[in-house]
Amino acid sequence: MSAATDPDTGTGTVSPAAPAVEEVAGSGNGLRAPLRRRRFRLLYAGQCLSRTGDLVFQVSLAGYAITSGSPALLAYTLFGQATGTVLMLLVGGALADRFGARKVMLWADLARVLATAGVAAQVAAGGRSVWAIAACGLLLGMGDGAFEPAFTLAFTELLPKAELLAANSLQAIALRTAGIAGAALGGVLLATVGATVSLGLGTAGFALALALVLLAGAWPVAHRAASGDGLFKEATGGIRYVFAHPWLWVSIASFGVSVALVVAPAKALLPLASADVLGGGASTYSLLVGSQAAGALVGGLLVGRLRRIPPGLLIFGGMAVVCGGFVVLGLSGSVLASVAVATVVGAVLSAATVAWAATLQSRVPGELIGRVSSVDWLISLGVSPLALVAVPQLLAYGSPATVLVTAAAIALVVSAATPLVPAVRRLAWPAARAA
Template identity: 35%
Template sequence: MRALRPLRHREFRLLWAGLAVSLVGDGLWLVALAWQVIELDGGPLQLSLVTTAFSVGLIGCILVGGVVADRVSRRRVMLAADLVRLVVTVVVGLLALGGALELWQLAIGAFLVGSAEAFFVPAFTALVPQLLPEDELLAANGLEGVIRPLALQALGPGLGGLIVAAASPGDAMLANGASYAISVLCLWRMRPVPLPARAEEPAPADLPPTIEGAAVAAGTGGLGAALEEMREGWRYVRGQRWLWATLLFACIAILFLLGPIEVLLPFAVRDQTGGGADAYGLVLVLAVYGIGGAAGALLIASRRLPRRYLTVMLLAWGVGSAPVAAFGYLEVLWAMVVVSALVGVCDQVGQVIWGTLMQRRVPAELQGRVASLDWFVSLGLLPVSMALAGPAAELVGVTAVFVASGVACATVGLAVLFGLRLRQDELAHPLDVPATGAAARAS
């Protein structure tokens, strides 16, 4: 089966196994964090502060993480990030079990976990194309697209709920630490992976984890050198119309879409489907979204990369988000579930293609920085979207906000695709035939 071909490669198999287990731990952490705040007599405000600390760590470090991922062994960056998350979650868990945990300590722990995530993500994105032939990258991103929603939205939270109910939030945090330990073991067993060669310089080896080795590999030159490398990533993005146009669409889509789904969907489920089943209904709608996303990832991963890859991606994201408008009108739960599944399928189809384009059209030595810019742009407007959703619903109503969300995403997706001539761009840069060099390199 085409979707499973990347698992033939030992190094990717280890990488994917570690990611899958740690994603289950991430889903478990979300439940443990919420219940730990409750056990500390906190409320929504306190939970918001803790989750904000995580976001600040992630957003604040993501651009630096991209620079490091392009200058230091990506495998070792991921190892260091997982070791930090392992230590933090174990310490927080032990403090909770000992009755010594305070809210400020939990917030610091969340900040450190978010900061480590900021280094892990761009390194992972940039490492995958070093392990596989180009014609298997779509399937590799599809495998990630299958496991990510299932682990984060289904298996992880479900396991976390069972552990909290049977034991305590502290035990759930220790279980999360165990998931990072497994990821560390998988990364440790991988063979050293050299960085891609830069222009005018040979590919550096997978240097030992010493201060001197890290300095040499990173090409350290202080803050100025790091800022210059960030600017190099920005210059590359500005020079690639397909790249900045897609990021522009993502900014608008996140602004219009994610806030209404996260903030207003619970009220739509409660008020429009009625009764005391609103909590169950919300869980069902979100879980089916994740299942739909996994199905969409598997669907696209089982096929070749479409020749019209930008067209398929932007139609999946733009037109595929239009059904969100129906959330404002639907009065039966099963209809909301169907819409949620459909949007989930389309979202992951676009995500898998996007991840593949980042790995195939962006030069290998820039992939860490470009991936970090992608995350920075995406995460930067998420708090704004959350903040605006509630006031917008008060001003024009929940129905109008959902209609505006669906229509805006579809309109902007079509405008970017046709108005910025991305259809010509995809024909000028065909990816349906893999480059022999990448296949030979991976073999």
């Protein structure tokens, strides 16, 4: 345990062995426990705003590209963003581990403010400079790639291990709520005030998040001795740590299979499969997506009550249920049954990903969390484009429903087998800290 610190000023001595967290009387494992900590409240509020702004930005940009007949603007922004994210994930975790989560989050949010403001300016000018648009997208992606590992690390710097599951549950709830609210708000703003203002308000979300991190002030972190290695060599330390621990590389590989075979391709296959099997159009697919989002909110709320289930079984048993759900969605001819299954898939997927984040944060040493998180994000994001590119090729050999069901069945077997690996089966939750 670190020495006691003042919750608001962060003054006090810090143990070199562990991050300092704000001491809160009576903290426990409920969802409210992390919210009793001022710095976490500010960070959490900032992310609710930035996630909402991000969705407003995405919807506004897509809507503008469609209505203005400028698909290149959207394509180049997304290409630059994806490229920047992957490139920065290679070193983003090392930056967070070296400089601390707060500094990296501040620079990442500043990059995203400048990038989204640049896109808004291009739209206001008619969006004719392809290279400027691509550069803004690249900067936006670099901000994303630096932010995610730092944000994962920030939880461990601000919270005791027993509160990590609750904090990640809150984060999942925020992501889903912001996604729904941001998408709706973006559509309304685009229709009422136009793309330039709507994009500008999306930028404001990142700016407010930046302001709240500044308001939180610097928080004390465990002392990290300089390795003397270059940044790239430090970044590879995360890869070495992952392969040295079977529970980590097996888990990340299993998730990679699920993302590659089910989660990513379903974005392209599920709309086609639902049209073939259910006979519906865009409205039917929208209903399934909305049901999955609603289920994800429920899963985020309930996962904290599932601590009696060992993490390995909760995470990968849950992923097996998710994959099985997609098998059913590819076969079901009933809209009502498909909506029910989509809701369950959303809830279980949310619970599994929250449990995984908490497990990663509680078991990986603090000085390596950023880099290990980068590896995790890189595998998940890296396989997604490859999976989506493979979809058109696979459709030459079968219907969308057949491809979806086959891929989901394979992923189901892999997920169900993962808890049989001893290192995964032995995973346990951290003990709750006494009040």
